[in-house]
Amino acid sequence: MKNGLARFEFYLQKMEALFVASSKEKNAALWLYTNNARTPLFMLEGLAKLYAGIHNKKRFEKIKEYFKLLEDELGAIDYYDSFAREFAQDAAIPTAVTEYLQAQTREKIQHLNDILVTEKWMGDTPVRINKIRKKLSGADWLKPKEEVKGMLDFYSSSIEEIEVFVLFANKSFTDIETEVHALRRKLRWLSIYPQALQGTIQLTDSSFTDENIHNYLTPEIVNSPFNKMPDAGSNTVFLLIEKNYFLALSWMIAALGKLKDGGLKIMAITEALQQTGNLTHDEAQKQAFSLSGTDENGLKKILSDATDICKKYFSEKYLDKLIHGIAVVK
Numbered sequence: 001m002k003n004g005l006a007r008f009e010f011y012l013q014k015m016e017a018l019f020v021a022s023s024k025e026k027n028a029a030l031w032l033y034t035n036n037a038r039t040p041l042f043m044l045e046g047l048a049k050l051y052a053g054i055h056n057k058k059r060f061e062k063i064k065e066y067f068k069l070l071e072d073e074l075g076a077i078d079y080y081d082s083f084a085r086e087f088a089q090d091a092a093i094p095t096a097v098t099e100y101l102q103a104q105t106r107e108k109i110q111h112l113n114d115i116l117v118t119e120k121w122m123g124d125t126p127v128r129i130n131k132i133r134k135k136l137s138g139a140d141w142l143k144p145k146e147e148v149k150g151m152l153d154f155y156s157s158s159i160e161e162i163e164v165f166v167l168f169a170n171k172s173f174t175d176i177e178t179e180v181h182a183l184r185r186k187l188r189w190l191s192i193y194p195q196a197l198q199g200t201i202q203l204t205d206s207s208f209t210d211e212n213i214h215n216y217l218t219p220e221i222v223n224s225p226f227n228k229m230p231d232a233g234s235n236t237v238f239l240l241i242e243k244n245y246f247l248a249l250s251w252m253i254a255a256l257g258k259l260k261d262g263g264l265k266i267m268a269i270t271e272a273l274q275q276t277g278n279l280t281h282d283e284a285q286k287q288a289f290s291l292s293g294t295d296e297n298g299l300k301k302i303l304s305d306a307t308d309i310c311k312k313y314f315s316e317k318y319l320d321k322l323i324h325g326i327a328v329v330k
Contacts, residue, residue, distance in 0.1 A: 004141050007198055008047055009133075014040040016129050023122045029112035033077050041071040043196040050193055053157065054150035056139045063132055066119070073112040080104040083268045093269070093291055100272040144237040148200065148326055151239050155190070159319045162186045166314055173303045173310075176263030180306045184256040190322070191226070191250060194241070199233040203243040204324050212316055216248035224250065240324040248318045252309065259306045266292050266299055 018037050022028035048064035084101035087093040120127035142150060165183060173179040194201035221227065227250050232238070269288035273279055279287070289295045 003144075004047070004051055004139070004147065005136055007196070008044065008136050010198060011040045011043045011047070011196070012129060012133065015044065016126060019116075019121050019126045019129070020124055022116075023124065027109065027113065028116055028122060029073075029077070029109045032112075032116075033074055033081075033109070038071055038074040038078070041067050041074065042192055045071055046189060046192045046196040049189065050151065050154055050196070051139070053154040054147065055142060059135055059139055063135060066128065066132065069115065069119075070112070070121070073108065073115060077105060077108045077112065079264070079268070080108060083265065086265075087269075092293075094273075096276045097269055097272040097291075100276050101268065144235075145326075145328070148237045148239050151193075151197070151200070152323060152326060155193075155239070155323055158186075158190065159322065162319065163314065166310060173307050176260060176267065176299075176302070180256060180263065180303070181260045183310070184253060184260055187249060187253050187256070191246070191253060194229055195226075197230075199230045199235045200237070201239045201241060202229050202232060202327075203246055204240040204327075205243040206324065210316075212312075213244050213248060213318070216251040217244065218251065221247050221251050221254065226250070236329045238327045238329070240327050241322055242324050245318045245322045248313070249322065252313050255309055256306060259302050263299065263302045266294070 015037065018032060018035060018040070021035075022031040022037075025031040045064055045067040048060045048067060052060035052064060080101045084098055084105055087098045087101065116122050120131075121129070141147075162183070165186060169179050169183075227247060266285070266288050269291055270281065270285045273284035273287050274281055277284065286296075289298065292298075
C-alpha cells in the first residue's frame with residue numbers, strides 16, 4: 001500500500017531526473033519546457049494541494065508553492081509560445097504580433113532560468129528537491145483508511161467550493177480569464193488527483209444513468225486515455241468515483257478548454273497590438289476581433305456558450321453525484 005510519502009517520491013524522482021538532465025543544457029528552462037516537465041509538476045502540485053487539505057496544512061502549502069511557481073512559469077511560456085507558433089502560420093496576423101509573442105516567450109524562458117538557479121533546483125543533486133524530501137519526511141502521514149477518508153472529505157469540500165464559485169458568478173460569465181479559465185482550472189484538479197494518487201482513486205460503474213448523462217459520453221471522452229485510472233497496484237483502500245459522472249466532468253473540462261482557448265487568442269492579440277502599436281485596450285481589442293475572424297459578438301458568444309453549458313451541467317448536479325464512497329479490499 002503506497003502512502004503519501006511514496007506518492008510524492010514517485011514524481012520527485014521524475015523531476016529530479018529532469019533537473020539533472022537540464023543542468024547539462026545551455027538553456028535549462030527551454031529544455032524542461034520541451035521535455036514536458038509541466039506534467040509531473042502538475043502531479044506534485046496536486047498532491048500538495050490535496051494533502052494540505054488533509055493534514056499538515058502549513059507544511060504542504062509551502063511545498064505546493066514551490067511546484068506551483070515552476071508550473072506557472074512553464075504555463076506562461078506555453079501560452080506565448082503556442083500562440084506565436086500558431087500566428088506564424090497565419091498570414092493575416094501582423095508580423096509585429098508574432099514577434100512580440102516570440103519575445104515574450106524568450107523573456108519567460110529567461111525568467112524561469114533565473115528561478116531555477118535562485119531556488120536551487122539545478123545540479124546533479126538539486127538542493128531544493130532534497131529540502132522538500134526533508135519536509136515530507138516530517139509530515140504526519142495517516143494510515144490508509146484515515147487517509148482515504150480525508151481524500152473523500154477533500155473532494156467534497158472542493159466540489160462545494162466550485163459550486164460556490166459558479167453561484168458567485170451568478171452563472172453568467174463576463175470574463176474569460178477570471179471566470180471561464182478559473183472554473184476550468186478548478187474542475188481540472190478533480191481529474192488530476194486520481195492520476196497523482198497512483199491507483200488510490202478508482203472508477204466504479206453503478207449504472208446510475210439519466211436521460212441527459214449520455215450527452216456527455218461522447219466517443220472522444222469515453223475512449224480518452226486520460227480517463228483511465230492508474231492501476232490499483234498494492235493499494236487496499238480506495239476512493240470510488242462514479243464512472244459516468246467522471247466522464248461528464250471530463251467533457252466539461254474539454255468543452256470549457258475549447259471556449260477558453262478562443263477567448264485567450266483574442267486576449268493574446270490584443271496584448272501584442274497594445275504593446276507594439278501604441279493603442280488603447282479598446283482599440284487593440286477591436287483590431288484583435290478582426291484578426292481572429294470574429295467581432296465583439298464573437299467574444300460575447302464564447303462567454304454565452306460557457307454560461308449555457310455550465311448552467312446545464314450544474315443544474316443536473318453531476319458533481320454532487322461524483323463520489324461513490326470508500327472501498328476496502330482485504
